[in-house]
Amino acid sequence: xxxxxxxxxxxxxxxxxxxxxxxxxxxxxxxxxxxxxxxxxxxxxxxxxxxxxxxxxxxxxxxxxxxxxxxxxxxxxxxxxxxxxxxxxxxxxxxxxx
Numbered sequence: 001x002x003x004x005x006x007x008x009x010x011x012x013x014x015x016x017x018x019x020x021x022x023x024x025x026x027x028x029x030x031x032x033x034x035x036x037x038x039x040x041x042x043x044x045x046x047x048x049x050x051x052x053x054x055x056x057x058x059x060x061x062x063x064x065x066x067x068x069x070x071x072x073x074x075x076x077x078x079x080x081x082x083x084x085x086x087x088x089x090x091x092x093x094x095x096x097x098x
Contacts, residue, residue: 001068005052006044013060017042018052018073020066028088035065035087062095 002021007014019042028035042065047055049072056062056076064073070091073079079093086092 002046003049003052003069003072004042004044005047005055006042007055014055014058015061015063016052016055016059017044017063018065018069019044020068021046023066023090028090030087033085033087035090035092037065056097060097062097063092064095065090065092067091 004019004021004024006017008017009015019037024037024042026037028037052072053076056078062073062078064070064079067090070079070084070093073093073095074081078095078097083095084091084093
């Protein structure tokens with residue numbers, strides 16, 4: 001599985017957005033929930049698991065979308081199962097790190 005990663009600096013710190021590459025460009029809707037992966041917010045560069053792990057160590061916020069991305073967050077112990085939102089079978093988690 002490959003990951004697309006975008007980074008955004010803000011006054012609140014670094015935001016790292018990690019998305020499974022196979023769902024980029026798609027939109028998922030369920031009830032009043034929506035994941036719109038066509039937006040520029042999710043576009044980024046392909047990065048390895050190791051590169052993502054390094055980025056997460058300096059990030060303040062992390063958004064993870066897709067099965068592999070959310071599983072990576074769980075492996076790194078930054079995502080709890082009860083904090084995962086699922087829209088049409090696609091998991092999504094947002095994490096605020098200290």
